[in-house]
Structure formats: C-alpha cells, structure tokens
Amino acid sequence: MLALLGFLMIIVFMLLIMTKRLSAMIALMVVPVVFALIGGFGKDMGPMALEGIKSVAPTGIMILFAILFFGIMIDAGVFDPIISTILKVVKGDPVKIAIGTAVLALLISLDGDGTTTYMITISAMLPLYKRIGMKPLVLAGIAVSSSGVMNLLPWGGPTARAMTALHLEMGDIFTPVIPSMIGGVLFVLFMAYCLGRKERKRIGVLEIDYKTMSMMAATSEEASLKRPKLIIINYLITILLLVALIKEVLPTTVLFMIGFAIAITINYPNLKEQKERIMHYADNALSVVSMVFAAGIFTGILSGTKMVDAMANTVITHVPTALGSHFAIITAILSAPFTFFMSNDAFYYGVLPLLAKAASGFGIDPAAIGRASLLGLPVHLLSPLVPSTYLLVGMVGEDFGDLQRSFLKWACGSTLVMIAVALILTIIPF
Incomplete structure (x- = not known):
C-alpha cells in the first residue's frame, strides 16, 4: 500500500509540473501533504516535513x-x-x-x-x-x-556515498x-x-x-x-x-x-x-531558495512515511530470479529512476546495500553493483529533488518542467552510453 501510494505521488507530481498545472514549488509542498493525508499520516506530517526542511537548510x-x-x-x-x-x-x-x-x-x-x-x-x-x-x-x-x-x-558526492555504503575504496x-x-x-x-x-x-x-x-x-x-x-x-x-x-x-x-x-x-x-547589490539579486535568490525548502517538505514526507523504502523494496523483490545473473545491469538501469525520485542519501545508504546483498546471492561482487549504481547519475540532476537545478533554471529564466521535457531524453541517452561502455569493457558483468 505504501509503495503504491509513493508511486502515485511521484506520478501525480510529475504530471502536474510537466503539464504546467502547478508550479514546481507549489507542487513540492501540496502533493506530498495530500498523499500523506490519504495515507493516514496527518498527525505525524508536521514533524516529517520539518525534518525534511532541516535537512535541506544548509543547502x-x-x-x-x-x-x-x-x-x-x-x-x-x-x-x-x-x-x-x-x-x-x-x-x-x-x-x-x-x-x-x-x-x-x-x-x-x-x-x-x-x-x-x-x-x-x-x-x-x-x-x-x-x-x-x-x-x-x-x-x-x-x-x-x-x-x-x-x-x-x-x-562530487554520489561516488563517496557508494564507497561508504559498501565499505569499498x-x-x-x-x-x-x-x-x-x-x-x-x-x-x-x-x-x-x-x-x-x-x-x-x-x-x-x-x-x-x-x-x-x-x-x-x-x-x-x-x-x-x-x-x-x-x-x-x-x-x-x-x-x-x-x-x-x-x-x-x-x-x-x-x-x-x-x-x-x-x-x-x-x-x-x-x-x-x-x-x-543585495536587493538586485533578491528576487532570484528568493525564488531559488524557496524552491529548496519546498523540496525539503517533499523529501521529508516521502522518507518519513517510509514510502521511499517501500518503493525500493517493491522494485527489488519483483526482479525475477531468472534475471539474477544480470543484477548489475538491472542496478545500472534502476539507478536512473531511483536517483531521480529520491535523494542520493536515500538511494546510496538505503537502497544500494539492499541491491548489493540481493546480487551477492547470485555471486555478483558488491563492487560491480557499486559501479553500476553510478551510471544513472546523468538523469539524477534533472530530478525535482536536486536544489542546484532550481538555481540553474532560475538563472536562465526558464521553467523547470520545460528543462525536464527537453533534456530527460538526452540524460537517458548519456546513461545508456555509459552503461554500454561499462558492458563492453566488462566494468560491470553482463
């Protein structure tokens, strides 16, 4: 139920901002609140959102x-x-x-x-x-x-997280x-x-x-x-x-x-x-920083309700046994949507160890899973959960949804090229 709620929340959020029904900032605040209420988390919603805001405050x-x-x-x-x-x-x-x-x-x-x-x-x-x-x-x-x-x-961050999570060099x-x-x-x-x-x-x-x-x-x-x-x-x-x-x-x-x-x-x-000089940049700074704190509400509720954990476990448990020997490729492909829909901390510290443990059952080295987990990062930066991307669209005066619509396909192409090179050079096992 939690996983379904999480997937629906992500889908609704993406549809709203890509069809321009809501601005990204409003959607980041409203959508998780609505789904938290639907899931019966109304009483705990405040502390969850506040925790998320605290986590993004330094950024x-x-x-x-x-x-x-x-x-x-x-x-x-x-x-x-x-x-x-x-x-x-x-x-x-x-x-x-x-x-x-x-x-x-x-x-x-x-x-x-x-x-x-x-x-x-x-x-x-x-x-x-x-x-x-x-x-x-x-x-x-x-x-x-x-x-x-x-x-x-x-x-840059993700690689260090992968090394830490898997205790590798x-x-x-x-x-x-x-x-x-x-x-x-x-x-x-x-x-x-x-x-x-x-x-x-x-x-x-x-x-x-x-x-x-x-x-x-x-x-x-x-x-x-x-x-x-x-x-x-x-x-x-x-x-x-x-x-x-x-x-x-x-x-x-x-x-x-x-x-x-x-x-x-x-x-x-x-x-x-x-x-x-400060007043001159006030408008741009306010629009970007307010977006960051709005994203804090989204991530706080997504993590606090355990929706993100349920989503990850659902995907992992639905990998057919017959595909177990290809777990490195599966990890590489999954890293794109996973890092798009959740923070790097959630993916590398929460999901990656689970993927590595599941892969070890098929005789695959955790290091290979760690390498595979990095190949979806070109897609990650177009995530609505990445604060710096709001700075980018704010500086050029463009809409976040337009950036996603125009460049998600290119980001996926970059990921596919990196996966192809990794397979050809046996950086990850086929």
Whole structure:
C-alpha cells in the first residue's frame, strides 16, 4: 500500500509540473501533504516535513550566498575576459557556442559542485546566448548534462556515498568507471553539437566582430559597477574559494558566506551600494531558495512515511530470479529512476546495500553493483529533488518542467552510453 501510494505521488507530481498545472514549488509542498493525508499520516506530517526542511537548510543557505557571491563577481566584471575570449573563438556560430558551453561546463564541473558549475557557466555564456538569439534553455540543458556526467567524481558526492555504503575504496568503484565517464563526456559533446546544429538552422551564423559583441555585452551592465582595477584580487578570491570548496576547508555554506562578505566589502565598500547589490539579486535568490525548502517538505514526507523504502523494496523483490545473473545491469538501469525520485542519501545508504546483498546471492561482487549504481547519475540532476537545478533554471529564466521535457531524453541517452561502455569493457558483468 505504501509503495503504491509513493508511486502515485511521484506520478501525480510529475504530471502536474510537466503539464504546467502547478508550479514546481507549489507542487513540492501540496502533493506530498495530500498523499500523506490519504495515507493516514496527518498527525505525524508536521514533524516529517520539518525534518525534511532541516535537512535541506544548509543547502538552501549555501545557494543563497553562492548567488550573492557570484552575483558580486559578475557585477565587478570578473567574467568579462572569459566572455571576450569565448566570443573570439566561437564568434557567431551556434554550433561552436554550444560545444564551447559544454567544454566550459565540463571543465568547471571538475570541482564536483553543481552550484559553482551553473553560476560560472551561466554567468559567462548567457549574455552571449542572448546576443546571438540562442535559446537559454539550450544553455541550461548543456550545463546540467555536463554536470550530470562529472557528478561521478569522488568528491562530487554520489561516488563517496557508494564507497561508504559498501565499505569499498576508490579503486574498487570509481577508477574502473572512468572509461564510462569518458563515454558520457563524448555523448555530451555530441549532444551539444546536435543542439548547436538545430540552433544554427533556426537563426543562422551571425557575422559579427567579436570585439563589437564584447562591447555590446559589456554595456548590458552598468559601467559604474565594473571594478577593472580589482580584477586580479577578485580572481584570487574566486580561486581561493574554489580551492577551499574542493579541499573542504570549512563547510560549503560557511565558505560562501565568508566569500560573499569579503567580495562585497572589497568591491562595494559603500553601505548604500552593498544594499543595492543585495536587493538586485533578491528576487532570484528568493525564488531559488524557496524552491529548496519546498523540496525539503517533499523529501521529508516521502522518507518519513517510509514510502521511499517501500518503493525500493517493491522494485527489488519483483526482479525475477531468472534475471539474477544480470543484477548489475538491472542496478545500472534502476539507478536512473531511483536517483531521480529520491535523494542520493536515500538511494546510496538505503537502497544500494539492499541491491548489493540481493546480487551477492547470485555471486555478483558488491563492487560491480557499486559501479553500476553510478551510471544513472546523468538523469539524477534533472530530478525535482536536486536544489542546484532550481538555481540553474532560475538563472536562465526558464521553467523547470520545460528543462525536464527537453533534456530527460538526452540524460537517458548519456546513461545508456555509459552503461554500454561499462558492458563492453566488462566494468560491470553482463
């Protein structure tokens, strides 16, 4: 009964946001409440929702100050040289722009943090997309697809969770999966090429001198906000912050708060200017952070009612015995919907050990199951439960449902390519 309720809740939620009957934020709050009442959890619903909100609070605060930090850096002109360099290389060709976007996003994703990837990639590329006339949704899709593949990096989160849950080392899980990851990267570049071709057909190649375009992009922000004399200091602050994030010197939330405080004080020491800069990003920050806390209600009720556990057990117990020897492939395929409909913590700490235990009964190494569990991650980042994706759609001004509709098929394609490479190279057993 719980499993059925959980599946129905997910289906109703997805239908509501993809048909635009409700906004994602409203659906995240209303749908779980309705299903909790249907399931008879009315009395415990409050504590469950509050627990979910508490669990996402650090992420919400982190995203708030990440928006403010990178917003200050954008205003100060930190990314102008990057934009000028990209303009010089890609000029007005949508194909080159799309591939350049993918390369940029893939490189920035090396830090393992989706929020950072989106902030830098969108900040650098969105002005160019607008000048050329390319769809911002294409930019968002390429960024999320790139981050989805690079999410396999051990410091990205899921891989570390898989190693912890199965008590294995990096050499057991991540290192063998690198060829699959490379396959995913190549697929993302292919996707960017296809999307660029489509945009080129729609708008053509614009023969505009890159210097002229750089000047046009520069005038889109008030010249008075630029801080060219502080650009070296700003680059140093940004690099130090990224290094600290990768090395986990302090919690991510604290690092962004400190980084923002330093950045705004150095670039805009006047209190009136500081207030204006914060107000300028208030709308975007509010829409994104409110979505994160709404997602906390959804995950809190989904976990608190044990619907998520019932759903996982139902799927696992319905795997036919005859398919037991193919459990690694089954795990790889299931990892896509599982990580889409539940948090990484729920999947890797709750479901993965069950999958590994079931597979061991068929003589399959737990390490192979761990590797297989990572191959569905490109789909994970399009989940309504991933806070950073709300930041992404907020920055480009697009609808979350539109992003899912347009790029879920590409995410599935990336997953299938990674699974195919894993099977061909016997990274996971057939």
